[in-house]
Amino acid sequence: MKKAIYLFILVFCYLPLQVSASSTHSNSYSNVNSPDVVIKHVYKEANLKGVIDFQVFKEGYNAYYNTKGRKKQLLTIIDYSKPSTEKRFFVIDLKRNKLVYHTYVSHGVNSGGREATRFSNIVNSRQTSLGTFLTDTTYYGGNGYSLRLDGMTHGVNDNARRRYIVVHGADYATESFIQRHGYLGRSWGCPALPKGLSRQIIDTIKGGSVIYAHA
Structure with a gap:
C-alpha cells in the first residue's frame, strides 16, 4: 500500500514538469514562457549563433x-546591415527550428553600392x-518567376505593391557576379536572389509567410 501511494505521488509531481518542459518547445508566447525564453530557444535550436545576429533575429521573430x-x-530575415558581398538572406523554418x-x-x-545606406517607401x-x-x-513578369509582397509597416514599406517590390531571381545576384565586380548587382528596390535558388525559395515562402528586412 505504501509503495502504491509513493508511486502515485511521484507520478503526480512529475507530470507538471513534463508539461512545463514541453511548453518551452512551442514557438509561441504564453503565460509560462516570456518572449525572450521562446526566442532564445529557437535561436539555439536552429544553430543561428554566428550566422544571424541575435538582436536582428529577435526583431524578426517579434x-x-x-x-x-x-x-x-x-x-525570412534580410539583414541589410551586412554588405551585399555577404549572404544576408535567411529563411528559418520555425516549426522545425531549422535554417x-x-x-x-x-x-x-x-x-x-556595396552597402545599403539609404531606404525609401517612395514610388520610383x-x-x-x-x-x-x-x-x-x-506570377511571371519581366524578371521571370516572381513573388508579390505586401508591406505591413505603415509609412515604411506599405507602398510595396505600388512600387512593384517583389522577390525574383537575377543573374547579378550571384557569387560569380561578386567575383567579377567586387560587389553584388543592384535592383530597382526588389530583393533579388540568385537565379539558381530563386524558384525554390519563392515556392517555399509564398502564400503568407513573413519577411523582415533590417538595417
Whole structure:
C-alpha cells in the first residue's frame, strides 16, 4: 500500500514538469514562457549563433509573431546591415527550428553600392524598403518567376505593391557576379536572389509567410 501511494505521488509531481518542459518547445508566447525564453530557444535550436545576429533575429521573430494574416511557420530575415558581398538572406523554418536557406540578396540601385545606406517607401525611388512584409502569390513578369509582397509597416514599406517590390531571381545576384565586380548587382528596390535558388525559395515562402528586412 505504501509503495502504491509513493508511486502515485511521484507520478503526480512529475507530470507538471513534463508539461512545463514541453511548453518551452512551442514557438509561441504564453503565460509560462516570456518572449525572450521562446526566442532564445529557437535561436539555439536552429544553430543561428554566428550566422544571424541575435538582436536582428529577435526583431524578426517579434515581427513574425505580431503579423496578422500569416499562414506559414516560416520567417525570412534580410539583414541589410551586412554588405551585399555577404549572404544576408535567411529563411528559418520555425516549426522545425531549422535554417533552410542562407544566400545572397540584392538591394536597390539608389540605396548604395556595396552597402545599403539609404531606404525609401517612395514610388520610383529605386531604393530598398525595410520593415515587415507578408508574401502573397506568384506570377511571371519581366524578371521571370516572381513573388508579390505586401508591406505591413505603415509609412515604411506599405507602398510595396505600388512600387512593384517583389522577390525574383537575377543573374547579378550571384557569387560569380561578386567575383567579377567586387560587389553584388543592384535592383530597382526588389530583393533579388540568385537565379539558381530563386524558384525554390519563392515556392517555399509564398502564400503568407513573413519577411523582415533590417538595417
